[in-house]
Amino acid sequence: MGRIGLSVLLGFLIGLERQITGHPAGIRINVLISMGACLFLMFPLMSGSDEVYRIASYIVSGVGFLCSGVIFKEGGTVRGLNTAATLWCTAAVGVLSSSGSCLFAVAAAVILILSNLLFRPLAVKIKPITCGEETERTYRISVTCQENAETEIRALLINSNSCKTLYLTNLESSDVIGGKVEIQADFLSVGKPKAQMAEAIVNRLLTLSSVVSAGWELV
Template structure:
């Protein structure tokens, strides 16, 4: 592998990592432009190191045929370490916040960029370019499709104060079911019990709301029910 090939592969790794990382940077994700470039570049360097190892081993065997059974070059060893090692970097971008998991796409992007970097380093230019186009299209175009056609749920928390505890509690649950709202957690404010009437109850509901249902709609619908005193977004 000559100097021209090394320069070409390093430049291509920077361009490919930057192309994928730009979309992540635009979305203000933890692993953005520079991170993806470095991952792709590092994977390309590891691939070229492997090629140098193979070439060096081959030259030594040609010079000393009697050492054929001694020298060994495992062409997949370093690549396998890159693929598994990037998983730790991707894990650092996955966050657990308010009952939801964020960063999975960014972690997957880092893993894919590393794989493409390996392809660049090994000289598979056609595969590298086509896979980069596929990744960018998936991140940009399919995101719009996902936003428009797939149902997503937002996590919100509302405070509801009501009377007729058991009856109204069942009514609230029935309303959530009718709107395809998922209850994640219910908390009752026992410390405020002395300030409430004997038949009153104050509950905090953490719910997953479908995209087509708004928080204002939930508050207005519940506020119209007889027995509900107050409904507010926490």
């Protein structure tokens, strides 16, 4: 019971820090993950089974699945990575608690809490030396055209970037009132902004008599 209690206590402290700082995964989820990891690993330990390492690997996989639920993309920014990493480490604290490595479990929890508290303001203050070249951006080009020109416009969008600096990731059409079709194309770019290229595609579309309107936006 002492090991279970330790896993609950450490999960509570980790979750408390998350909840105080306004993150989505607070006390309850961290307690449950820490205690769950502890209980799953205690079963083979108590039964004398040699499946400890296999179950530990299953815990890592299972928590990884949970972590995917707190990661989401908002515009050009990916959010929730720090929360997911915290949940992953919380599971490790639970595993250490179940194995009887109490000092290691406490040390890991303390380091985790201090890392979240101290490193975040430090990371905000550090300015990048160079502009990141791996930034992903999605440019959405919207075109309204005559229905009989749909095939031509779709083909033009597919072949609009011969140098492959913009990657077409989505292309869809929908009917609108008045015998017209709205076409949306999403282009992914990596590195420097490609707004000028998106603008060039739109300008080319606007030269066609079958195109009623065209524009682009960053999503």
